[in-house]
Amino acid sequence: MFFVTEPNTKPWTMQQIADAAGVSVTTVSHTMSGKRPVNPQTALRIKRLIDEFGYVPDAGARRLQSGRSRMIGLAVPDISNWYFGRIARGAEEMADELDYGLIVCSTFNSDPRREKRYFNMVRTRMIDGLVYTAGREMNEMNELEKVALSSPVVLADEGINRLSSIPWVTSENFEGGRLAGAHVRELGHTKAVIIGGFAGLNSTVERVAGIREFFPNALVLNGDFEMQSGYDLVGDLLANDVRFTAVFGGNDLMAIGAIKRLREAGLRVPEDVTVVGFDDVEIASVITPALTTVRQDVVSIGRNSARLLIEGLEAGTFEGTSSVILPVQLVVRATSGPLAPDPRR
Amino acid sequence: MFFVTEPNTKPWTMQQIADAAGVSVTTVSHTMSGKRPVNPQTALRIKRLIDEFGYVPDAGARRLQSGRSRMIGLAVPDISNWYFGRIARGAEEMADELDYGLIVCSTFNSDPRREKRYFNMVRTRMIDGLVYTAGREMNEMNELEKVALSSPVVLADEGINRLSSIPWVTSENFEGGRLAGAHVRELGHTKAVIIGGFAGLNSTVERVAGIREFFPNALVLNGDFEMQSGYDLVGDLLANDVRFTAVFGGNDLMAIGAIKRLREAGLRVPEDVTVVGFDDVEIASVITPALTTVRQDVVSIGRNSARLLIEGLEAGTFEGTSSVILPVQLVVRATSGPLAPDPRR
DNA sequence: CGCATACTGCAAAACGCTTTGCGCATCACA
DNA sequence: TGTGATGCGCAAAGCGTTTTGCAGTATGCG
Numbered sequence: 001m002f003f004v005t006e007p008n009t010k011p012w013t014m015q016q017i018a019d020a021a022g023v024s025v026t027t028v029s030h031t032m033s034g035k036r037p038v039n040p041q042t043a044l045r046i047k048r049l050i051d052e053f054g055y056v057p058d059a060g061a062r063r064l065q066s067g068r069s070r071m072i073g074l075a076v077p078d079i080s081n082w083y084f085g086r087i088a089r090g091a092e093e094m095a096d097e098l099d100y101g102l103i104v105c106s107t108f109n110s111d112p113r114r115e116k117r118y119f120n121m122v123r124t125r126m127i128d129g130l131v132y133t134a135g136r137e138m139n140e141m142n143e144l145e146k147v148a149l150s151s152p153v154v155l156a157d158e159g160i161n162r163l164s165s166i167p168w169v170t171s172e173n174f175e176g177g178r179l180a181g182a183h184v185r186e187l188g189h190t191k192a193v194i195i196g197g198f199a200g201l202n203s204t205v206e207r208v209a210g211i212r213e214f215f216p217n218a219l220v221l222n223g224d225f226e227m228q229s230g231y232d233l234v235g236d237l238l239a240n241d242v243r244f245t246a247v248f249g250g251n252d253l254m255a256i257g258a259i260k261r262l263r264e265a266g267l268r269v270p271e272d273v274t275v276v277g278f279d280d281v282e283i284a285s286v287i288t289p290a291l292t293t294v295r296q297d298v299v300s301i302g303r304n305s306a307r308l309l310i311e312g313l314e315a316g317t318f319e320g321t322s323s324v325i326l327p328v329q330l331v332v333r334a335t336s337g338p339l340a341p342d343p344r345r
Numbered sequence: 346m347f348f349v350t351e352p353n354t355k356p357w358t359m360q361q362i363a364d365a366a367g368v369s370v371t372t373v374s375h376t377m378s379g380k381r382p383v384n385p386q387t388a389l390r391i392k393r394l395i396d397e398f399g400y401v402p403d404a405g406a407r408r409l410q411s412g413r414s415r416m417i418g419l420a421v422p423d424i425s426n427w428y429f430g431r432i433a434r435g436a437e438e439m440a441d442e443l444d445y446g447l448i449v450c451s452t453f454n455s456d457p458r459r460e461k462r463y464f465n466m467v468r469t470r471m472i473d474g475l476v477y478t479a480g481r482e483m484n485e486m487n488e489l490e491k492v493a494l495s496s497p498v499v500l501a502d503e504g505i506n507r508l509s510s511i512p513w514v515t516s517e518n519f520e521g522g523r524l525a526g527a528h529v530r531e532l533g534h535t536k537a538v539i540i541g542g543f544a545g546l547n548s549t550v551e552r553v554a555g556i557r558e559f560f561p562n563a564l565v566l567n568g569d570f571e572m573q574s575g576y577d578l579v580g581d582l583l584a585n586d587v588r589f590t591a592v593f594g595g596n597d598l599m600a601i602g603a604i605k606r607l608r609e610a611g612l613r614v615p616e617d618v619t620v621v622g623f624d625d626v627e628i629a630s631v632i633t634p635a636l637t638t639v640r641q642d643v644v645s646i647g648r649n650s651a652r653l654l655i656e657g658l659e660a661g662t663f664e665g666t667s668s669v670i671l672p673v674q675l676v677v678r679a680t681s682g683p684l685a686p687d688p689r690r
Numbered sequence: 691c692g693c694a695t696a697c698t699g700c701a702a703a704a705c706g707c708t709t710t711g712c713g714c715a716t717c718a719c720a
Numbered sequence: 721t722g723t724g725a726t727g728c729g730c731a732a733a734g735c736g737t738t739t740t741g742c743a744g745t746a747t748g749c750g
Contacts, residue, residue, distance in 0.1 A: 011468060011495075013706060024730050029708060036709095039728065054491070059469035060408035061706035064735045069405070071471075079449060080434035080644075085425035092424065092451050096459065101466070104424060104449040106437050114441065121446070123356065124404035126416075146399070150356075227631060260631055283628050286572060286605055299425075358736060369700050374738060381739095384698065406736035409705045 012055045020053070021046045032057070063125065071101040072309055073127040074156075074302075075118045077135025079106045082281055083225075083251070083298060084133060087156055090302025091131055098310045103127055109135050119147045129313050131305045134158040136198040152312045156305035159202050159323070167312070169304045169324040171296040173203045176328040177210020180248055180276045180294050183330055185214040187338045189246040189274060193219045195233050195258055197250035204250060207278065211248050219244075223254050230257025238265050245273055245339055252277035252284050252293055259287075259335065270337035280331055289334030296328045357400040365398075366391045377402070408470065416446040417654055418472040419501075419647075420463045422480025424451045427626055428570075428596070428643060429478060432501055435647025436476055443655045448472055454480050464488050467496045474658050476650045479503040481543040497657045501650035504547050504668070512657070514649040514669040516641040518548045521673040522555020525593055525621045525639050528675055530559040532683045534591040534619060538564045540578050540603055542595035549595060552623065556593050564589075568599050575602025583610050590618055590684055597622035597629045597638055604632075604680065615682035625676055634679030641673045 018025045023042060030036045031046045038046075049055075063069045074091045076084035088104050095102040103121070107114045121127050129152035132144060141162065147153060148166050155168035184192060192215040197204040199222045208220055219242065223229030230249060237244065238261070247262075249255025255277030259269050267273050269289060277284060280295035304324045312318040363370045368387060375381045376391045383391075394400075408414045419436045421429035433449050440447040448466070452459045466472050474497035477489060486507065492498060493511050500513035529537060537560045542549040544567045553565055564587065568574030575594060582589065583606070592607075594600025600622030604614050612618050614634060622629060625640035649669045657663045 011470065015706080025707075026709085026731080027729060030729090033708080036729095037727065042728085054468075056465050056468040058409070058706050059466075059471040060405035060414070061735085062469075062708080063405035064403070064409055064706080064737085065708045067735085078434065079424065079437065080427070080430035082425070082427060082430070085427070085430045088449075089423065089425035089451065093453075096453075101462070102450070104433075105447070106434065108438075108441075117446070120401055121404075123399075123401040124407075125356065126404040227627065256628075256631060263633075282572065283601075286601060287632060288608075360736080370737080371701080371739085372699060375699090378738080381699095382697065387698085403736050406705085407738080409707090409736080410738045412705085 011058070012053045014055070014057065017046065017049050017053060017055050020049050067125075069101075069126065069128055070099070071103055071127045072129050072131065072306065072313070073103045073105060073118060073121055074131045074133070074306075075105050075107050075115070076133045077107055077109045079104060083279065086298035087133060087302035087305070090299035090304075091156070091306040092302070093299070094303040094306035095310070098307070100128075100306075100310055102306065107135065116143060119143050122147055122151045122153075129153065129309045131156050131302075131309055134160060134201070136200060152309055152318065154305050154309040154312070157203070157301055161202065167308050167318055167321045167323050169301050169308065169326070170203065171301065171326045172328045173206035174210040176278060176294040176296065177207040177248075178213050179210075179328065179330040180278070181211040181214030183292070183332065184246045184248070184274055184276060184336060187274060187336060189339065190215075191244045192246035192248060193221065193237060193242065193244045194248045195230050195250055195254050196220050196222050196248075197225050197254075198222060207248075207250065215246075218248070223250060225251050225253060227253045227257035227260075230254030231261045232257075234258045234261040246336075247273060247275045249275065249277040249293075252279045252281045252291060255291060255293070255335075256283070256287060259291075268340075269335050271340035274336040274339075276336055284331075285333065292333045292336035293331050294328050295331050297326055300326050356403070357398045359400070359402065362391065362394050362398060362400050365394050412470075414446075414471065414473055415444070416448055416472045417474050417476065417651065417658070418448045418450060418463060418466055419476045419478070419651075420450050420452050420460070421478045422452055422454045424449060428624065431643035432478060432647035432650070435644035435649075436501070436651040437647070438644070439648040439651035440655070443652070445473075445651075445655055447651070452480065461488060464492045467492055467498075474498065474654045476501050476647075476654055479505060479546070481545060497654055497663065499650050499654040499657070502548070502646055506547065512653050512663055512666045512668050514646050514653065514671070515548065516646065516671045517673045518551035519555040521623060521639040521641065522552040522593075523558055524555075524673065524675040525623070526556040526559035528637070528677065529591045529593070529619055529621060529681060532591075532619060532681060534684065535560075536589045537591035537593060538566065538582060538587065538589045539593045540575050540595055540599045541565050541567050541593075542570050542599075543567060552593075552595065560591075563593070568595060570596050570598060572598045572602035572605075575599030576606045577602075579603045579606040591681075592618060592620045594620065594622040594638075597624045597626045597636060600636060600638070600680075601628070601632060604636075613685075615680050616685035619681040619684075621681055629676075630678065637678045637681035638676050639673050640676050642671055645671050 014025045014028050018028045031038045031043045092102045105118045122130050131154050133156045159168040196208050221233045223233055247258050255275050259275050262273050269275055277291050277293035280293045284291040284293050312321055359370045359373050363373045376383045376388045437447045450463045467475050476499050478501045500511055504513040541553050566578045568578055592603050600620050604620050607618050614620055622636050622638035625638045629636040629638050657666055
């Protein structure tokens with residue numbers, strides 16, 4: 001008797017509950033919302049019926065009338081990516097705590113069509129506001145700008161310079177770069193390369209700037225945050241006989257790809273080359289040797305983004321809302337160390 | 346002039362478009378839906394205005410009237426988990442191709458409150474149907490059953506015996522177990538242990554049964570699919586002096602945890618112990634030594650689930666819809682091999 | 691010229707809910 | 721008993737769409 005055989009049974013309406021209880025819909029509505037007192041006996045009877053029928057008010061009708069859906073959206077480049085998954089997790093936690101629903105959507109790495117679709121979700125009032133996570137240089141920047149003009153939007157993970165008036169949540173990227181740079185510098189390294197993320201991202205720019213406080217001339221290559229690109233870029237460096245004793249990864253994945261490539265070239269980590277990542281993904285502590293990295297609290301990015309958005313929503317304005325910058329932390333493990341004498345050198 | 350300063354501007358209504366074009370809303374509506382012919386000139390004028398105003402029809406009102414939202418939901422235990430992220434990715438792809446929207450929600454490992462919330466999303470008609478992914482033994486099984494009674498539900502990844510009439514999508518788990526078992530058997534191993542997933546899951550039961558075709562007496566321990574539990578369970582085995590030369594992981598993460606623990610105990614992989622995983626996560630090919638595993642096409646699970654659901658939705662019934670079982674594939678890498686003489690033995 | 695036959699557009703009725711304006715009891719207090 | 725306050729329920733007016741029944745204007749054809 002599942003849907004298999006019995007299609008779309010009509011759900012109960014509030015009117016039917018009212019009829020069954022012998023009252024008007026007004027009374028049922030007030031019983032549910034508590035916005036006006038209702039005779040305790042009547043209320044009890046109504047509540048019983050609601051339970052019995054399994055009645056749930058229609059979301060669309062409710063929204064239509066009240067103007068709010070108590071739903072927010074989260075747009076990320078790719079939900080299957082660990083990093084964005086964590087953000088989603090955090091946002092969902094916070095939304096839940098504040099009694100909002102969260103709708104997660106992938107823009108498939110900023111596919112303009114998808115982005116438009118999600119921006120429209122706030123336009124169609126399906127959601128009350130949007131947390132947007134830029135994956136790279138934005139395609140539909142203008143669209144975002146337009147949406148933000150009249151609806152609440154918060155930027156997670158990446159601030160966008162042009163859109164400076166939109167609240168955002170991110171990590172101390174510059175400081176993270178500094179921490180990594182200082183650590184490697186102290187180990188005595190002088191020649192370093194940076195496998196950064198997308199060049200257009202603030203986070204990339206800031207991390208690089210932080211590292212360069214200690215390695216002013218470090219070569220910067222830009223990858224796409226995937227393991228493979230770390231692998232490939234180190235391959236390019238080796239093929240060009242670039243000399244370096246330290247590699248900074250724009251994230252852990254690229255750092256891990258780099259390590260793989262270094263090893264295949266017969267280089268030892270950390271004896272010959274020190275490698276430092278960024279993020280502290282779960283796997284970082286498991287690979288051999290365990291990865292030295294800069295930990296950021298990705299879940300918190302999600303949590304705070306959702307919080308900012310919902311607070312703005314309830315307040316009706318972002319006036320006075322200030323962006324959030326979360327602390328990072330250097331985690332020293334086994335891929336960083338002083339230069340060891342090369343047995344072959 | 347962002348939302349920061351200018352709260353909730355009212356969106357345009359169809360009436361306003363109609364007024365501006367000097368026609369009635371009927372004409373505007375028909376222009377948009379194409380359900381009745383409209384004078385080309387009038388239509389053009391209306392379309393121009395729609396673009397100019399940036400008008401988008403209200404989703405709630407539309408749903409209220411038409412009865413369908415063209416949105417489906419996907420409930421997974423934890424969106425930040427790689428595995429479920431892949432499923433979400435696949436479902437989202439397919440939904441997009443079929444011009445549906447997808448709403449992804451975490452049940453936070455079957456938190457009853459959350460589950461209820463998502464089941465209610467289909468009750469409130471916010472979504473037209475639901476793809477449900479069980480993470481472990483289900484808590485709100487009865488709820489699911491009730492929902493499935495009147496609304497389209499598809500099970501992804503895990504079939505549920507009691508709910509055999511609900512369509513489901515999964516991998517050839519039994520065959521996967523057999524492949525792994527046969528491979529390890531051929532390498533000459535005779536003593537194996539299985540670090541399985543949750544005991545209550547069909548997939549776990551089937552994989553174990555497949556392996557046991559070749560290792561009838563293999564000890565089975567149940568983990569939670571996380572790396573740590575693979576690590577811990579192997580620790581228990583070692584502490585109890587259990588003798589084995591092969592470990593089957595219920596997934597790659599647990600296999601990787603197991604390897605870590607084995608190494609810490611001074612055992613070599615694969616010389617002393619062969620380890621085989623399940624899934625073929627990205628990291629499996631990167632760790633050293635690279636992991637031998639059974640590959641399943643997780644994205645396809647998501648894709649097919651969404652497809653089944655939407656097809657049922659459009660057809661108005663699941664009559665004739667048959668469940669999907671996807672093929673798996675053994676990927677032999679470096680963690681499996683014949684037993685090598687232990688130098689210390 | 692007269693009568694079907696499109697072709698277009700309008701008014702109005704839902705859809706299921708929230709909220710407001712009223713009115714009828716009931717009650718307290720003088 | 722009169723007066724004001726309070727409690728509680730009803731009817732009805734939207735909210736922004738889609739869809740249906742009608743009607744007015746052309747057009748085609750004998």
